[in-house]
Amino acid sequence: MSNKQEAWGSRLGVIMAVAGSAVGLGNFLRFPGLAAQYGGGAFMIAYAISFLIIGLPIGWAEWAMGRYAGSLGYNSAPGAFACIVRSRWAKFAGIIGVIVPVVIYMYYVIIEAWCIGYAVNFWTGGMDLHDARDTMGYFASFVGADADASAMGFSLHKTLPWLLAVFVFNFWLIYRGLSGGIEKMCNFGMPMLIILALVVLVRVMTLGAPDVARPHDSVYNGLGYMWNPSKVMVEKATPTTEDKAREVVGAAAIVEAEKEVAASNGTLVMRTISPWRQLANPSLWLAAAGQIFFSLSVGFGVIIVYASYMKPKDDVVLSGLTASSANEFCEVALGGLITIPAAVAFLGVAGIAGQAGVGLGFKVLPLVFSKMPAGAFFGGAFFFMLFLAAVTSSISMLQPGIAFVEEVLNVGRKASVAILGMLTTFGTGFVLYFTADLKALDTLDFWVGTFLIFLLATIQIIVFGWVWGIDRGFKEMNHGATFPVPAFFRPIIKWICPGFLLTIFAMWLLKEIFGFDLATGKAGAISGYVTDLVGSKSSIAAQLSIVLVAGIFVFFGLMTARSKAYKRAEQGLPKTEN
Amino acid sequence: MTTTGLLVMLLSVGTVVTMFSWCIYKVLTTPNEADHLHAVELHTPDMDQPE
Numbered sequence: 001m002s003n004k005q006e007a008w009g010s011r012l013g014v015i016m017a018v019a020g021s022a023v024g025l026g027n028f029l030r031f032p033g034l035a036a037q038y039g040g041g042a043f044m045i046a047y048a049i050s051f052l053i054i055g056l057p058i059g060w061a062e063w064a065m066g067r068y069a070g071s072l073g074y075n076s077a078p079g080a081f082a083c084i085v086r087s088r089w090a091k092f093a094g095i096i097g098v099i100v101p102v103v104i105y106m107y108y109v110i111i112e113a114w115c116i117g118y119a120v121n122f123w124t125g126g127m128d129l130h131d132a133r134d135t136m137g138y139f140a141s142f143v144g145a146d147a148d149a150s151a152m153g154f155s156l157h158k159t160l161p162w163l164l165a166v167f168v169f170n171f172w173l174i175y176r177g178l179s180g181g182i183e184k185m186c187n188f189g190m191p192m193l194i195i196l197a198l199v200v201l202v203r204v205m206t207l208g209a210p211d212v213a214r215p216h217d218s219v220y221n222g223l224g225y226m227w228n229p230s231k232v233m234v235e236k237a238t239p240t241t242e243d244k245a246r247e248v249v250g251a252a253a254i255v256e257a258e259k260e261v262a263a264s265n266g267t268l269v270m271r272t273i274s275p276w277r278q279l280a281n282p283s284l285w286l287a288a289a290g291q292i293f294f295s296l297s298v299g300f301g302v303i304i305v306y307a308s309y310m311k312p313k314d315d316v317v318l319s320g321l322t323a324s325s326a327n328e329f330c331e332v333a334l335g336g337l338i339t340i341p342a343a344v345a346f347l348g349v350a351g352i353a354g355q356a357g358v359g360l361g362f363k364v365l366p367l368v369f370s371k372m373p374a375g376a377f378f379g380g381a382f383f384f385m386l387f388l389a390a391v392t393s394s395i396s397m398l399q400p401g402i403a404f405v406e407e408v409l410n411v412g413r414k415a416s417v418a419i420l421g422m423l424t425t426f427g428t429g430f431v432l433y434f435t436a437d438l439k440a441l442d443t444l445d446f447w448v449g450t451f452l453i454f455l456l457a458t459i460q461i462i463v464f465g466w467v468w469g470i471d472r473g474f475k476e477m478n479h480g481a482t483f484p485v486p487a488f489f490r491p492i493i494k495w496i497c498p499g500f501l502l503t504i505f506a507m508w509l510l511k512e513i514f515g516f517d518l519a520t521g522k523a524g525a526i527s528g529y530v531t532d533l534v535g536s537k538s539s540i541a542a543q544l545s546i547v548l549v550a551g552i553f554v555f556f557g558l559m560t561a562r563s564k565a566y567k568r569a570e571q572g573l574p575k576t577e578n
Numbered sequence: 579m580t581t582t583g584l585l586v587m588l589l590s591v592g593t594v595v596t597m598f599s600w601c602i603y604k605v606l607t608t609p610n611e612a613d614h615l616h617a618v619e620l621h622t623p624d625m626d627q628p629e
Contacts, residue, residue: 011612015605021617041583044590075624220579227590228583306616309623315614318604323617325597332594399622406624413624482608 013187018319019326020190024393025111026295027331028197028386029361032339034287036352036360039247040340041229042278046288051328053500055292057493058457059324060485061464062298063316064477066307073575075308076404077301078560082569085467091566095556096456097301098404101397102420103448103549104300106427107441108394109170111358113162114143115387118362121156122369122380129366132346139362144435148541151435163432167425170394174402175417193385197334200365200382203372204342210371217348221250222341225349229275234261237269247349282507283527289457289504290450295331296324299457301400308403317481342368358445359438398424404556407575408563423552430548434541439532443545446529458501465494
């Protein structure tokens with residue numbers, strides 16, 4: 001092999017490594033669930049805007065801040081915040097950058113267990129599922145959605161045995177320092193995942209309408225549901241709080257709905273909701289921004305830690321852009337085109353409306369594989385590749401916690417892994433117990449996986465643009481870069497990005513916490529995530545989830561307060577005198 | 579799917595495909611760029627330190 005060929009091979013290997021690290025469960029499972037929950041087209045507009053004006057710039061800022069902190073010897077978010085802001089309080093804000101990945105790990109590893117459980121059951125013939133009722137029932141039983149503790153049986157069709165195997169596997173890899181091996185495996189696995197996803201995409205696009213008795217439930221209408229910016233709804237003329245509007249997609253379905261409305265003697269009405277009206281919902285923006293952050297690992301506390309291991313001449317600009325674009329390719333061009341159209345084809349528009357969350361892929365994709373030749377093989381392979389992608393993500397989620405414990409307690413890696421192992425075992429056990437309606441998982445995913453990520457990202461961009469300053473920040477960011485970050489990102493980072501995030505946050509508080517309907521100016525409904533915590537409809541699983549997060553915050557806060565390393569960071573001094 | 583929906587889809591998918599392709603091109607054609615490109619790499623320096 002010539003030197004030129006070897007160089008190209010090694011460069012492609014680097015691209016695969018970057019792409020592999022960027023791809024995770026968020027692309028194929030979380031994103032389609034959110035797009036379905038918030039109605040598709042308008043969500044995609046908010047999502048695209050969020051990517052350009054907050055995802056990319058905050059990602060770059062995080063890479064630059066992490067590399068700077070690393071040059072002083074700090075490898076954790078509290079350390080980075082302390083040495084950049086140089087205030088005794090900054091390190092406590094940095095704790096969010098440890099809590100987010102550690103808590104997300106607690107439920108992410110459970111979804112990882114679902115993936116490997118589904119993969120093995122596909123390969124061993126245990127997934128004999130024929131229709132939507134089968135797949136939904138199987139999923140509910142597998143994850144224990146029917147009742148608390150019902151996923152804890154020792155059966156290959158329950159979460160518990162797979163979770164035990166995955167949990168031990170993850171900690172064995174990081175305790176023995178073998179995670180480089182899984183990384184190399186992913187360099188082959190990720191291209192395979194993309195190829196498999198393309199095969200699945202072709203199958204989904206050629207599904208048509210799988211049930212001839214329901215011609216409106218087709219892939220074509222699924223694409224419409226996902227991408228049409230305007231929505232056509234049918235609802236009661238005088239709806240009660242129990243009545244929900246029904247979405248209609250597709251020309252033939254709209255004609256049928258018009259006839260239904262005409263025959264209803266005025267009890268039903270049809271209305272079109274413009275994208276602008278949908279975009280007035282702050283929850284949609286919070287979810288879109290949260291998904292961008294979750295998926296790109298921005299505001300997550302992960303990038304800042306890994307960037308701290310980079311050398312001064314490394315290229316944070318192209319590294320960040322390549323990881324982000326690989327992630328967006330998998331999310332929008334593959335994840336978005338597979339799951340939602342397939343979900344509409346099998347479940348119908350009405351069926352998908354109540355099927356939000358990461359579970360959507362587990363309920364729908366087995367049906368796609370059942371309509372493919374060698375479906376058991378492809379199904380197993382697809383979920384196994386997802387499992388591989390998830391392993392790299394989950395291991396990377398542990399590193400911020402490991403680096404933090406090493407730094408504050410001045411202990412070695414194995415002691416740090418042991419402490420974190422005990423903490424995450426407790427947390428994962430908690431999520432595994434409270435599985436009824438996946439309440440604990442859903443609560444943590446919202447308050448930590450969306451809300452806290454949003455908060456940390458906002459703090460980070462304010463620190464970068466206002467505390468560090470744009471000139472200093474851009475100098476750090478562009479150092480070692482093949483091409484500089486375009487100048488138009490200066491006002492975006494300084495003004496637009498923080499303004500955008502703070503506006504969404506204020507609107508979300510008004511609507512979801514104080515129940516103020518921004519469109520009508522009247523009192524509206526308070527978010528289910530809030531009523532789960534207080535009031536007559538509260539849920540003990542949701543409340544305990546918040547207690548768990550608060551407890552971890554106090555635990556990490558006490559460790560941070562006693563850290564000697566951060567006292568040097570607050571003065572802008574390197575961690576060690578040498 | 580409406581025409582606007584089709585346009586939103588083509589624009590979104592086209593943008594991400596173009597962006598990823600451009601990054602691949604940039605990495606492949608810039609000398610020594612692969613040495614300076616990093617991601618969330620799972621083998622971290624603290625793994626090599628003695629306990």
